[in-house]
Amino acid sequence: MEGDALQIGLIGAGRIGQVHAQNLSRFIPQSSLCMVTDIVEANAIACAQRFGIPHTSADYREILNNRDIDAVIVCSSTDTHASIIVEAAKARKHVFCEKPIDFNLNRIDTALEAVNQAGIILQIGFNRRFDSNFRRIQKAVASGEIGKPQQLHIVSRDPTLPPRDYLQKSGGIFMDMTIHDFDLARFLIGAEVTEIYATGNTLIDPTISEIGDLDTTMILLKFANGAMGVIANSRQAVYGYDQRAEVFGSGGQIASSNVHPNSTEIAVENRIYKDPPLNSFIDRYRESFLEEMRQFVEVSMNGGPSPVSGTEARIPVVMAEAALLSCQENRPVRLEEIR
Numbered sequence: 001m002e003g004d005a006l007q008i009g010l011i012g013a014g015r016i017g018q019v020h021a022q023n024l025s026r027f028i029p030q031s032s033l034c035m036v037t038d039i040v041e042a043n044a045i046a047c048a049q050r051f052g053i054p055h056t057s058a059d060y061r062e063i064l065n066n067r068d069i070d071a072v073i074v075c076s077s078t079d080t081h082a083s084i085i086v087e088a089a090k091a092r093k094h095v096f097c098e099k100p101i102d103f104n105l106n107r108i109d110t111a112l113e114a115v116n117q118a119g120i121i122l123q124i125g126f127n128r129r130f131d132s133n134f135r136r137i138q139k140a141v142a143s144g145e146i147g148k149p150q151q152l153h154i155v156s157r158d159p160t161l162p163p164r165d166y167l168q169k170s171g172g173i174f175m176d177m178t179i180h181d182f183d184l185a186r187f188l189i190g191a192e193v194t195e196i197y198a199t200g201n202t203l204i205d206p207t208i209s210e211i212g213d214l215d216t217t218m219i220l221l222k223f224a225n226g227a228m229g230v231i232a233n234s235r236q237a238v239y240g241y242d243q244r245a246e247v248f249g250s251g252g253q254i255a256s257s258n259v260h261p262n263s264t265e266i267a268v269e270n271r272i273y274k275d276p277p278l279n280s281f282i283d284r285y286r287e288s289f290l291e292e293m294r295q296f297v298e299v300s301m302n303g304g305p306s307p308v309s310g311t312e313a314r315i316p317v318v319m320a321e322a323a324l325l326s327c328q329e330n331r332p333v334r335l336e337e338i339r
Helices: 015-026 041-051 078-090 105-118 132-142 164-169 173-189 206-211 286-302 310-329
Strands: 006-011 031-037 055-057 071-074 094-097 122-124 149-157 193-201 216-223 228-234 242-249 252-256 266-268 271-273
Touching (some): 006 286, 015 031, 015 071, 015 286, 105 310, 122 310, 132 173, 173 193, 173 216, 173 310, 216 310
Parallel strands (some): 006 031, 149 228
């Protein structure tokens, strides 16, 4: 580290890479974003110009080979995550990596072993844990404020269907979309999921079935502490980005509603209404993206446990595999079946 700032390299200058670039360069004074790389170097150059990053390259290894860089932010395609983590660990650089670590559990385990051997910080980008609404639910459950948790309900619906070329590389709805909800479910209830039953269909675009994917799903969870949960996913909610959660317990319930661009309510003859929810995950989770990066910089500079460790991030991948198997075989799947 130079002075009091963590020297950081950004790998991947796409949409989420630019979110992190903005937060690091403008809102976290303890960080210094000194290089950005992208396989399309024009993207790296554009990102560097926008956020005042001094160095660019098309090759991420230039970041790993730079001894002045302390940490890397991995926002490249999922199929590169595990190998970059291994290389970064060998280079003794702390790693923040977007979810998931990989689609394959063996490659995940190889990456986690490299992290353990190197003794670096690895934090995975399950940003919903850092959302103030969901953290309040977690606090209420953990403290016993609503008694013993009995039921969980998560609604997670995107505003628009992603492009087909994205869906073909996404790993499927459970690995790409529901994986956030799998992590959130464990975070909110504070217990492990033991069994999953999932069902789904293509109700938005039937042709998605041609690539072996779904666009609409319902998932039932059983937790080790006896609680039960339901996750409702859709790739298209015409009214905006629908993100809600509720936990019902023996002593009450706590719920978070959608976030709107304003709190106004319009009342006219025969109806009362307000503006639709925020329409983008970047807008809805703006503060959580900032907070997760603040915490990564903090633990990288001062030590301490990772806010979302690789071991924690491995479990939602197991859950995604269990959900897919459940959907394929039309039966409940215990997580212990996934090896």
